[in-house]
Amino acid sequence: MNTPKISLIFMLAITMFLIFPTMNLSMTNTSTFIEWEITTLSTCPITFPLIMDPVGMMFSLIVCVISSSVLMFSLFYMGSDPTKSRFTIMIILFVASMNLLIFIPNLITLLLGWDGLGITSFALVIYYQNKKSLSAGMLTVMSNRIGDITILLAIALTLNQGHWNIMSMWQNPMSFYITMCILIAAMTKSAQIPFSAWLPAAMAAPTPVSALVHSSTLVTAGVFILIRFFYFLSQNELFTKSLLFISIFTTLMAGMAANMENDLKKIIALSTLSQLGVMMMSLALSMPLLALFHLLTHALFKALLFVAAGTIIHSNMNTQDIRHMGNLWSQLPITCIHLNIANLSLCGAPFLSGFYSKDIILENLLFKETNMFMILIMIMATGLTSAYSLRLSLMTLADHMKNPSLHQNSIELNKSSIPMSVLSLFAITFGYMIQKSQMMFYSTILLSSLYKSIVMIIIMLGLWMGYYMFLLSKTPTKNSSLYSFLASMWFMPDISSQGSMYLSMKNLKTFSKSLDQGWIETSLSQIIHLSTKKMILINYQILSSTINMFPILLLTTVFIQMFIM
Numbered sequence: 001m002n003t004p005k006i007s008l009i010f011m012l013a014i015t016m017f018l019i020f021p022t023m024n025l026s027m028t029n030t031s032t033f034i035e036w037e038i039t040t041l042s043t044c045p046i047t048f049p050l051i052m053d054p055v056g057m058m059f060s061l062i063v064c065v066i067s068s069s070v071l072m073f074s075l076f077y078m079g080s081d082p083t084k085s086r087f088t089i090m091i092i093l094f095v096a097s098m099n100l101l102i103f104i105p106n107l108i109t110l111l112l113g114w115d116g117l118g119i120t121s122f123a124l125v126i127y128y129q130n131k132k133s134l135s136a137g138m139l140t141v142m143s144n145r146i147g148d149i150t151i152l153l154a155i156a157l158t159l160n161q162g163h164w165n166i167m168s169m170w171q172n173p174m175s176f177y178i179t180m181c182i183l184i185a186a187m188t189k190s191a192q193i194p195f196s197a198w199l200p201a202a203m204a205a206p207t208p209v210s211a212l213v214h215s216s217t218l219v220t221a222g223v224f225i226l227i228r229f230f231y232f233l234s235q236n237e238l239f240t241k242s243l244l245f246i247s248i249f250t251t252l253m254a255g256m257a258a259n260m261e262n263d264l265k266k267i268i269a270l271s272t273l274s275q276l277g278v279m280m281m282s283l284a285l286s287m288p289l290l291a292l293f294h295l296l297t298h299a300l301f302k303a304l305l306f307v308a309a310g311t312i313i314h315s316n317m318n319t320q321d322i323r324h325m326g327n328l329w330s331q332l333p334i335t336c337i338h339l340n341i342a343n344l345s346l347c348g349a350p351f352l353s354g355f356y357s358k359d360i361i362l363e364n365l366l367f368k369e370t371n372m373f374m375i376l377i378m379i380m381a382t383g384l385t386s387a388y389s390l391r392l393s394l395m396t397l398a399d400h401m402k403n404p405s406l407h408q409n410s411i412e413l414n415k416s417s418i419p420m421s422v423l424s425l426f427a428i429t430f431g432y433m434i435q436k437s438q439m440m441f442y443s444t445i446l447l448s449s450l451y452k453s454i455v456m457i458i459i460m461l462g463l464w465m466g467y468y469m470f471l472l473s474k475t476p477t478k479n480s481s482l483y484s485f486l487a488s489m490w491f492m493p494d495i496s497s498q499g500s501m502y503l504s505m506k507n508l509k510t511f512s513k514s515l516d517q518g519w520i521e522t523s524l525s526q527i528i529h530l531s532t533k534k535m536i537l538i539n540y541q542i543l544s545s546t547i548n549m550f551p552i553l554l555l556t557t558v559f560i561q562m563f564i565m
Contacts, residue, residue, distance in 0.1 A: 003085035004078075007092050008071040015064040022057040026437075029054060044162055049106045051167070055292060056102045059224065062296050063102070063216045065426070066303045067095045069419035073307050074208040076416045077314055087127065091212065094120040098217045105228060107155050107164040114151060114221070117189075118144045121218050124209045125202050136204035139493075143198040147188030147222075154181035166229040179236045182229060183243065190222030190276045193250045197493040199273055203265040207310030210265060214272040215303035220295055223279045227295075230288040244284035244370075248377050251277030253490055255384030259391065259469055260487035264309050264320045267392055270489075271346060272302055274385055281378065282361045285368055294357035297345070297431045301354055304423035305342035311335045311416045312396065323473070325396045336397050338420040343389040345427050347459055348382075356431030360445070362455050367445045379458050386462025387469060394470040 025031070031053035038046045071091065078084045097116030104110045118141060126137035157174045158164050166182075169175075186192075191199035199219065203210055213219060226233065233239050254273035261267045275298045282291040313320055315332060329336050345354035348362075365378060485491065 004071065004075055004088045007088045008068065008075070011064060011068045011071055011092075011095070015061065015068050018057065018061045018064060021052070022054075022061045025052065025057050026054045044159065044164075046108060047106060047163075047165075048104075048109050049165060050103045051105050052103065055227065058296065059216075059292070060099055060102050062299050063095060063098055066216045066299060066423070067091070067212065069303060069307065069423050070208045070211045072419045073211070073310065073416055074206075077208055077310055078206065087124075087206070090120055090124055090127075091208070094124065094209075094212065094217060098221065101221055102224065105165055105167045107151065107158060107166060110225075111148075111151065114185075114189075115148060117218050117221055118148065121202070121213065124213075125205045127206055127209070128204065133204040136198075136201040139201050140198040143191075143195050144188055146195070147185035150181040150184045150188075154178050154185070157181065166232050169232050171235060175232075176236055176238070179233050179239050182225065182233060183239060186222035186226045187246065188222070189225075190219050190280065191250075191273055192222075192246050192276070192280060193253065194492065194495065196250060196253065196273060196489060197495070200266045200269045200489070201493070203263070203269050207265065207306060207313060210269070211303050211306035211310065214269055214306065216299035219272060219276060220299065223276060223283070223291065223295055226280075226283050227288045227292050230283065234286060240284045240286065243280055244374060247277045247280030247284060248374050248381070249277075250274075251281070251381040252377050252384070253492075255381045255388065256486045257489045258388040259384060259466075260483060261388075262321055262323055264313065264322050264325075264392075264396070265306075267322070267388060268302070268305055268309055271305075271385065271388065272298075274381060275302070275346070277381070278358065278361060281365070285364060285370065287361065287364055290357065290361050290364065293431075293434065294361060296434065297353040297357045297427075300423060300430055301342045301345035301352075301427040304338060304420060304427050305346065307416065307420050307423060308335050308339040308342060311420070312339070314416075322392065322395045326398075326400050328397045334417050335420065338417075338424050339397070340393060341424050341427055343393055347386045347389050347462070348455070349459075350456075351432070353427050353429070353431030356435050359455055363445045363447060363452070366451050366454065367447060379454070382455070383458045383462035383465060386459045387466035390463050390466030391469045391473075394467070395473065 031051060033049065033051050035047050035049040038048055040046065071088065074084070074088070074091070078087055081087065093116065097113045097120060099113070100116065101110065101113030104113060121144070122137050122141040125140050126133045155164060157178050158166075158169070160172065160174065161169055163169075169178075188195045199214075202213060205213070251274045254270045254277065258267050258270035258274070261270060275294070279291045279294050279298070282288075282294065312325070312328060312332065312335060315335075316325060319325070341352070345352040348355050348358040362378070362382065365375060488494065
């Protein structure tokens with residue numbers, strides 16, 4: 001049985017099936033709510049609800065389109081893997097978990113999709129069985145378990161409502177705590193500060209998994225549940241303020257780290273982190289539909305970026321370091337075209353999908369009453385996005401060749417060009433089509449000519465900075481403390497893994513050196529030696545005296561016996 005091909009046909013069939021219901025619900029702007037009551041706990045019914053609305057159907061369709069393309073790409077990328085059938089089954093379970101998360105608005109049954117994503121992502125991250133993959137998988141699953149715990153706390157706090165459907169929940173004394181629990185859960189899933197370390201670490205998974213995780217499934221789950229439950233969550237003022245602060249600094253941190261990174265997949269992962277910050281920022285500015293719009297467009301061009309990067313890695317003898325690449329234009333021209341389309345869409349280049357969503361979010365940021373400091377940081381982060389995109393393109397495509405020939409069998413390249421072409425078509429046209437066909441993505445903005453041109457000016461300045469970073473990479477420089485701070489995501493991986501146990505381990509090390517390898521080693525051993533020696537001498541003396549007294553005692557006993565008789 002050819003499991004990968006059967007799975008691909010199955011996913012394509014589901015994608016085709018979803019097209020017409022999605023169009024119907026979007027055009028009529030209607031929703032369908034189905035609820036199955038499983039049992040009743042006291043007076044609280046345990047139900048399994050499903051909601052089919054334009055938001056969920058549109059996102060599910062995008063997930064299935066990307067999954068079909070990724071499965072097609074994995075036929076090429078995982079072709080020589082002996083366990084590719086197991087890999088394909090895990091991908092299908094991963095996509096099924098995401099779809100459960102999309103269509104279920106109930107906190108209890110939402111755990112089916114939420115925990116399903118966590119378990120299958122752990123299994124996929126540790127797919128390559130080595131120490132690096134295992135440590136990355138452990139960091140991923142432990143970070144996400146924090147979100148699982150807060151979801152369980154939210155379920156417990158919601159008990160007084162008599163139901164667990166957040167879409168129809170009213171304000172109560174526990175609303176603040178419920179909101180904070182769901183916010184922390186979304187932050188762990190979408191890798192916002194301080195839970196950002198697991199996202200680049202998850203690059204230990206195969207590239208098809210990365211294409212799914214970082215485009216439309218795991219990392220977008222946090223953003224999507226905030227969109228789904230936004231009208232309940234936004235009634236808490238602290239929710240929007242804290243989310244704005246966290247999201248903007250996450251975008252800035254990811255942009256800085258991506259400009260210092262040399263691993264191809266990690267650069268793309270950090271670009272995902274920066275775009276997740278943009279989506280969270282639009283939610284903090286009370287623009288959930290624009291966050292959804294950027295979520296959809298980002299999913300398409302990010303999947304394209306990963307598929308193109310996977311083709312480059314596969315054709316470059318599995319090398320991911322961009323310092324070892326160069327002159328790929330002459331070796332992989334089709335792949336390079338697709339990579340540049342995705343990169344330009346990521347930058348927000350005019351008339352590509354990313355432009356229609358990203359530009360309108362940034363213009364709303366300038367239009368709304370927002371803290372000027374936050375606006376400046378976000379503008380800086382936008383420039384950094386253009387910088388690392390151009391640096392990536394120049395170092396991999398335009399620089400001179402640094403490795404042996406990258407030529408591969410043309411049949412293999414053709415297998416990967418089909419999913420790339422499909423995703424490129426969406427990355428070019430999807431933003432325009434959706435904005436023109438869906439009124440819910442329109443936004444009225446009144447800006448002066450100067451403010452209107454700020455976004456494009458920042459993009460151009462970012463491109464100039466990217467070219468400067470490319471030239472800087474050609475000259476060897478000594479790593480400074482600032483470089484280490486920026487390249488390591490503000491030391492976030494160290495804080496997330498070793499940082500939590502640094503103090504206790506340091507105390508244990510000091511204790512061990514002072515006692516076990518210190519004065520106990522010298523002093524106590526000498527004390528024990530002298531004490532033992534003294535005890536032996538005392539025992540010897542007692543024994544000697546006992547031996548000397550024995551004849552006397554014997555004679556005395558005999559004499560007494562004779563006297564008595």
